[in-house]
Amino acid sequence: MAANRSSRRRGPALGCDPADLALVEAIVTRSGTSFARGMKVLPPDRRYAMFAIYAFCRLVDDVADEEAPFEDKLPRLREWRGRIAGLYEGCTGDGLDRVLLAAIRRYRLRHEDFEAVIDGMQMDAEQVILAPAEAELDVYIDRVASAVGRLSVRAFGDSSPAADQVAHHLGRALQITNILRDIDEDAERGRLYLPAERLQAAGVPLALPAALGAPGLETACRGMAALAHYHFAQARSAMRRCRRRPMRPARLMAASYAAILATQERAGWQPPRQRIKVPRWRKALIAARALSPV
CATH class of the missing domain: 1.10.600.10 (Farnesyl Diphosphate Synthase)
Incomplete structure (x- = not known):
């Protein structure tokens, strides 16, 4: 039985479009960190959930770190707050959104934890x-x-x-x-x-x-x-x-x-x-x- 189960053909991770998964993985790879290698210990569904979480963090951090006045950064951080809130209502706009939504639903990721990350990036952005x-x-x-x-x-x-x-x-x-x-x-x-x-x-x-x-x-x-x-x-x-x-x-x-x-x-x-x-x-x-x- 175990052999039969392991030989079954799996669908794409988290049931997501492979193009969306590739987009998320590309964001992680572009960061140049060893994060992707470290997540290889996880099975595909969990690995791509982590890739999506990391991609979210990376993109929000990029807003905080860029050379721009806080007045320019704040609307973009506000957009991220709205984007995350939209996921909890089932609304998606791109591949990252779709993989994040699948991870949120599969693993019951909490809205307040995404909000806290944005709060931290805002601390870095505003001062x-x-x-x-x-x-x-x-x-x-x-x-x-x-x-x-x-x-x-x-x-x-x-x-x-x-x-x-x-x-x-x-x-x-x-x-x-x-x-x-x-x-x-x-x-x-x-x-x-x-x-x-x-x-x-x-x-x-x-x-x-x-x-x-x-x-x-x-x-x-x-x-x-x-x-x-x-x-x-x-x-x-x-x-x-x-x-x-x-x-x-x-x-x-x-x-x-x-x-x-x-x-x-x-x-x-x-x-x-x-x-x-x-x-x-x-x-x-x-x-x-x-x-x-x-």
């Missing part, structure tokens, strides 16, 4: 984030990272409260790791995502470029790294309360980003800083361990 208060940073991270996680765990196959805890903590761990890795890259855009309280406690100026060369930056960054480790640990604890198979992509992301954080900690944050890269052989080993059934 230059420069040494925010820690509470403000946590709200921002919840919107741009943990909300994406809440959509993702449902596409992975787990909508339990424990899965939402994975999203809560893993989103924070990943985003803090990104912040610590991308300090100089963010500074080129006039942004500094390290929280004001930690910078002030370490004697770091709350301004660029002065903060980048301050001796206390190392202390502030190590404090944030410790916070990331806390969230990684809490995410792993929550994963143990979830079904193992749906958490495979989450385990892979956690292991990959924990390696980036560990490498960054070894390098430190004193100038001159170089963007951290994990060797390909080590990535393969990390993936093998993270996906091990044991």
Whole structure:
């Protein structure tokens, strides 16, 4: 019977038009990230649901990041709010909409999580984030990272409260790791995502470029790294309360980003800083361990 089931011809993922699936995958591929490779552990329906979620996030983020006044960005973000609201009424306009709608219906993705992502991108669009208060940073991270996680765990196959805890903590761990890795890259855009309280406690100026060369930056960054480790640990604890198979992509992301954080900690944050890269052989080993059934 198993052989007969596996040999049956499957239709296209999520029952969508192959052209729509190709459009969504192309958006992911153009981003140039390793995301598509990481999602290969998922079966086609879940993989394309994740591609659609990622494509939505990528396109909204592009609005926030483009060089344009906030007054020009706000109407486009408002369009995205209307577009997402329309999906929950069954209205679609293009291939991405159609794949997103199929994912929403199949995996019961929540409207408020899409809204939260747009809220986070609007925070980035309406101001230059420069040494925010820690509470403000946590709200921002919840919107741009943990909300994406809440959509993702449902596409992975787990909508339990424990899965939402994975999203809560893993989103924070990943985003803090990104912040610590991308300090100089963010500074080129006039942004500094390290929280004001930690910078002030370490004697770091709350301004660029002065903060980048301050001796206390190392202390502030190590404090944030410790916070990331806390969230990684809490995410792993929550994963143990979830079904193992749906958490495979989450385990892979956690292991990959924990390696980036560990490498960054070894390098430190004193100038001159170089963007951290994990060797390909080590990535393969990390993936093998993270996906091990044991």
